[in-house]
Amino acid sequence: MNYRSPISPGVSWYEASVAERPSYPPLEGDIRADVAIVGGGYTGLSAALRLADQGTKAVLIDAHRFGDGASGRNGGQLGTGQRAWPTELEGDLGLERSRALFQIAEDAKSELLAMADDHGFDIDYRPGQISAVHKKRWIKGYRNHTEAMAERYDYPHLAFLDREQTAAAIGSERYHASIRDVGTGHIHPLKLVVGLAAAAKRSGAKLYENTPALDIAAENGGIAIRTERGVVHASRCLVATNAHGDAFDAEPVSPRHIMPIRSFVGTTSALPDDNAILPAGEAVDDSRFMVRYFRKTPDNRLMFGGREAYSAKTPNDIAGHIRRQIGEIFPALSKTDIDHVWGGSVGITLPRLPFVRTIMPGVTSIGGFSGHGVMMATHTGRLWADAVTGHRDDLDLLKDLDIPPFPGGTALRKPLLFLAMTWYAMLDRL
Numbered sequence: 001m002n003y004r005s006p007i008s009p010g011v012s013w014y015e016a017s018v019a020e021r022p023s024y025p026p027l028e029g030d031i032r033a034d035v036a037i038v039g040g041g042y043t044g045l046s047a048a049l050r051l052a053d054q055g056t057k058a059v060l061i062d063a064h065r066f067g068d069g070a071s072g073r074n075g076g077q078l079g080t081g082q083r084a085w086p087t088e089l090e091g092d093l094g095l096e097r098s099r100a101l102f103q104i105a106e107d108a109k110s111e112l113l114a115m116a117d118d119h120g121f122d123i124d125y126r127p128g129q130i131s132a133v134h135k136k137r138w139i140k141g142y143r144n145h146t147e148a149m150a151e152r153y154d155y156p157h158l159a160f161l162d163r164e165q166t167a168a169a170i171g172s173e174r175y176h177a178s179i180r181d182v183g184t185g186h187i188h189p190l191k192l193v194v195g196l197a198a199a200a201k202r203s204g205a206k207l208y209e210n211t212p213a214l215d216i217a218a219e220n221g222g223i224a225i226r227t228e229r230g231v232v233h234a235s236r237c238l239v240a241t242n243a244h245g246d247a248f249d250a251e252p253v254s255p256r257h258i259m260p261i262r263s264f265v266g267t268t269s270a271l272p273d274d275n276a277i278l279p280a281g282e283a284v285d286d287s288r289f290m291v292r293y294f295r296k297t298p299d300n301r302l303m304f305g306g307r308e309a310y311s312a313k314t315p316n317d318i319a320g321h322i323r324r325q326i327g328e329i330f331p332a333l334s335k336t337d338i339d340h341v342w343g344g345s346v347g348i349t350l351p352r353l354p355f356v357r358t359i360m361p362g363v364t365s366i367g368g369f370s371g372h373g374v375m376m377a378t379h380t381g382r383l384w385a386d387a388v389t390g391h392r393d394d395l396d397l398l399k400d401l402d403i404p405p406f407p408g409g410t411a412l413r414k415p416l417l418f419l420a421m422t423w424y425a426m427l428d429r430l
């Protein structure tokens with residue numbers, strides 16, 4: 001029984017470069033646990049690991065293979081803070097809450113690296129991130145942000161780079177300025193998935209792939225999760241289906257609040273050893289609303305993401321599109337070979353902050369990290385596990401965020417999103 005994995009147009013460089021990706025059996029028959037988890041990306045897997053480490057009996061099911069959602073296919077950039085800059089969040093949330101959200105993200109960063117270390121798996125962490133300015137009008141804001149982060153958030157790791165410094169750091173004349181962040185870095189996302197799953201299994205969690213949850217319902221003071229060949233009975237349940245919540249309609253709340261945007265990534269063939277691209281090995285994201293993101297792989301390819309889509313239909317010639325985008329930034333690569341092309345669904349929310357909500361008694365839904373989930377999804381899964389076992393209550397800060405549903409219901413939200421995104425794509429070009 002192999003359910004069609006969430007659509008990707010090809011095999012990723014991550015799949016091609018991960019040494020081992022053990023598979024897990026589908027669930028056959030009924031099973032009882034303290035906690036049931038639906039969805040085996042970073043959120044679900046890190047919750048399962050944390051619960052199992054604390055002696056709680058956890059069962060996790062995924063409709064496909066672990067990492068077939070966003071977690072095995074993303075750009076691997078940890079970033080700093082939440083998706084929106086803390087200085088932007090201050091307006092709506094005030095300085096104190098914005099600082100607390102920033103601190104959660106800093107904890108996410110350090111705990112991710114410590115957890116991989118403690119459980120003995122490698123995630124290919126490389127330090128350094130550059131956020132590049134693609135339009136002159138953003139230069140001042142980036143400079144101010146650098147100063148505000150040091151002054152108001154005690155974050156001394158940012159340095160503003162002018163045009164010349166940026167050209168030297170990226171190896172491209174295309175950008176007007178940038179910020180270098182030496183307090184963060186990037187990883188191999190699928191190695192994180194594989195490591196989390198193996199560690200959770202070793203710690204005693206029961207893991208099942210190719211097992212979609214078809215229905216989540218209350219039963220006798222607990223919860224029953226129905227799958228094709230068995231039922232998971234539990235006292236608590238975490239729904240961690242992110243952008244894929246509407247695939248099996250297991251519950252209606254998450255898909256109303258978390259919208260999929262498809263993002264495509266490609267890698268070039270190996271670059272010549274003497275190339276001038278990213279000599280210090282940072283990852284880059286840029287100031288477009290439709291962010292372009294890139295970095296070099298350990299085997300010296302350029303990995304580049306930026307092509308997006310707002311429907312389930314896979315666009316034509318993704319490799320050609322990515323090659324053109326690469327050529328705009330690195331003209332010498334405008335005819336480069338693209339060896340791997342793949343894509344995944346980014347789960348976004350309206351305010352681009354995580355969705356954490358009790359959706360029925362005993363059932364919490366977590367997702368919608370809006371392109372910022374490598375460290376935040378991993379951390380939020382742990383926070384939820386800690387809340388369940390009574391170890392800490394930092395989750396409340398995320399639960400209190402006001403995440404409205406997308407307007408237009410499931411029928412109209414995609415055309416509305418398409419219109420909004422087309423508008424932002426136009427602003428990126430002006």
Ligand SMILES: Cc1cc2nc3c(=O)[nH]c(=O)nc-3n(C[C@H](O)[C@H](O)[C@H](O)COP(=O)(O)OP(=O)(O)OC[C@H]3O[C@@H](n4cnc5c(N)ncnc54)[C@H](O)[C@@H]3O)c2cc1C
Nearest residue numbers: 039041042043063069070071074075077213344372373374
């Ligand atoms: C192309 C791309 C690039 C990205 N780049 C970055 C980046 O550089 N930095 C960053 O921080 N973030 C990035 N992200 C976002 C990041 O990958 C996600 O925020 C994060 O992986 C979300 O993890 P998750 O566990 O919440 O969800 P997912 O990894 O999406 O997992 C959800 C899982 O739920 C399963 N599922 C769905 N329905 C059911 C069901 N009914 N029953 C059982 N299982 C079900 C799916 O099969 C899937 O495995 C990117 C995302 C994409 C797609």
